[in-house]
Amino acid sequence: MTYDLRIAGGEVVTPDGRRTADVVVKDGVIAGVIEPGAAADAMRTVDATGKLVLPGMVDVHVHTRExxxxxxxxxxxxxxxxxxGGVTTIFGMPNLNPPTVDTETLDDVFERYARSSLVDWNxxxxxxxxxxxxLMADMGIRAYKIYMVVDTGRTYPHPAGTGEHDHGRLLAMMDEIAKTGLRFIIHPHDQALMDYIEGEYLERGENTPQGYASAYAARNGVIWDTAVDVVIRLAEASGCKIHIAHLQTARSIEAVRRAKARGIDVTGEVNHxxxxxxxxxxxxTLGPYALSYWVPDEGRDAVWEGMRDGTIDMCSSDHAPHTREEKEIGWTQMWSSHTGTPGIQYYYPLLLDAVNRGQLTLERVVELVAGAPARSFGLEGVKGSIEVGADADLVIADPNAEWTITNDGVLSKIGWTPYDGRAMTADIVRTFVRxxxxxxxxAVVGEPGHGKKATPRVQEGTKS
Incomplete structure (x- = not known):
């Protein structure tokens, strides 16, 4: 057999561990992980000596804005x-205009991905x-998403049609989703508590980045913790598989740890x-450009520990770009600023840098960005691993690359990154999709429309 591609001499991270090996590809699929230099003809050979060969990131939380x-x-x-950034599969989010809430809007979004995406998608x-x-399950989605939040002082990034904080309605959603066997992604938020806490800050005139950051972390993260507790209990009551976005407090992470121990099917993510x-x-120093959210030291320590011990299943970027104009207002009117930060271009490199700094192992990073998301969202054996039969979604990374993130390198329309000026010790050098x-x-060399919808090889509920 003549293979289409051979990636030779790299340190390959597979489900069985890591070793120096060659990866051979045929018809977009991994055909073998073979000994270096073993006899195998290939149309093209890429030398990965001294580099890491990793599975591409499966990012299940991406805001494309289209x-x-x-x-x-x-x-x-x-x-x-x-x-x-080494991301080979993305899952888009529904906070669009119109919001993705039915087969008509979903079909439109699918058509847009098919025309434009360089990487695989859902x-x-x-x-x-x-x-x-x-009906949407029948169209091949892998998950649903809801926000337990209504924005104060703005209509975006959480527009009407994508939010629900009534617990009865949430349970009704879970009952319906449970019948599909798919996972329910939930942005946790206790709206009633937040209304009260925000009111305190706004009444004092603290409509600043510092005030906003403090409000969302107030009282040891009570708005997050109570919401996560409710979501876990409703999941237990409904049998719905859930995925909790934005894990950031020690108590919420411990709640997920306990839920897993009780056998509740809950996964969780941490964003960049x-x-x-x-x-x-x-x-x-960055004000609105850093928000998203402030995480006090106790929560950040718990995040790192949860990433290491498996309580936090995966890393998802929550790529959330906004223009400078939409951010600048936040210096004096933070509740009117659009919150969220861009992240998809740099999350994988930041995690590889964390490996070099001794904060995570390489194997754990691969599980966080690839293995766990693929497995949790029904793409095991297709995405997220370097094994025979899986899609050849591969990343070659240089673990010894010294470089600096700058705004000049940003490919987003917004033209800025909150990581401008950050020194790095690892980088992505090549990315392959199938x-x-x-x-x-x-250089980006992929073509729009190369990306395909990411689905299981065999639909759930059918026999192979």
């Missing part, structure tokens, strides 16, 4: 950043129309800003 907010970002620019619609839940952009100094190179030698 349709409706293309002045911030679109699918093409999002997936160009994904290619550079999409997480909101289950706010209960009769649409099974929690380990890397959440110190008080970030709030003071054996096709989409990033190489510092």
């Amino acid at each position: 349709p409706g907010f293309e002045h911030k970002e679109d699918i093409l620019t999002t997936t160009r950043q994904a290619a550079v 999409h997480n619609p909101a289950p706010t129309k209960l009769d649409q839940v099974p 800003w929690a380990p890397f952009l959440s110190q008080w100094n970030d709030v003071e 054996g096709q190179e989409v990033f190489a030698d510092g």
Whole structure:
């Protein structure tokens, strides 16, 4: 057999561990992990000596902003950043205009991905129309998404149609989703408590980045902790598989740990800003450009520990770009600023840098960005691992690359990153999606429309 591609001489991280090996690819699929130099003809050989060969990141929490907010970002620019950042599969979010809540809007979004995406994709619609839940499942989605929040002083990034904080309605959604066997992604938030806490800060005139950061972390993160407790209990009552976004407090992470021990099917994620952009100094110096959220030291310590011990299952970027104009207002009117930070281009490199700094093992990073998300969202054996039969979604990384993140290197429409000036010790040098190179030698080389919908090889509930 003549293979299409051979990646030779790299240190390969597989489900069985890591070793120096060659990866061979045929028809977009991994055909073997063989001994270096073993006889095998290939149309193309890429030398990975001295480099890491890793599975591409499966990022289940990405805001592409298309349709409706293309002045911030679109699918093409999002997936160009994904290619550079070693992300080979993205799941988009429903807070669009119109919001993705039914088969019509979902079909439109799928068509947009098919035209524009460089990497593989899926999409997480909101289950706010209960009769649409099974119909959207039949269209091949892997999850649903809801926000337990209503924005104060703005209509975005949590627009009408994508939110629900009534517990009865949440339980009804879980009952319907449970029938599909899919996972329910939930942005936890206790709206009633937040209304009260925000009111205190706004009444005192603390409409600043510091005030906003303090309000969302107030009373040891009570708005997060109570919401996570409710979500876990409703999941237990409904049998719905849940995924909790934005884990950031010690108590919430411990609640997930206990729920797992009780056999509740709950997974959780940490986004780039929690380990890397959440110190008080970030709030003071970057203001609205760092928010997302502030995570006090106790919470950040718990995040790192949860990433290491497996309580936190995965890393998802929560890529959330906003323009400078939408951020600048936050210096004096933070509750009117659009919160969220871009992250898809740099999350994998930041985690590899953390490996070099002794904060995580390489194997744990691979599990966080690839193995766990693929397995949790029904893509095991297709995405997220270097094994025979899986898609050849591969990343070559240089573990000894010294470079600095700068705004000049940002591929997002917004043209800025909160990591501007950060020194790095590792980087992505090549990215392949189903054996096709989409990033190489510092340039995006993938073509719009190369990306395909990420689905299981055999649909759940059927026999192979």
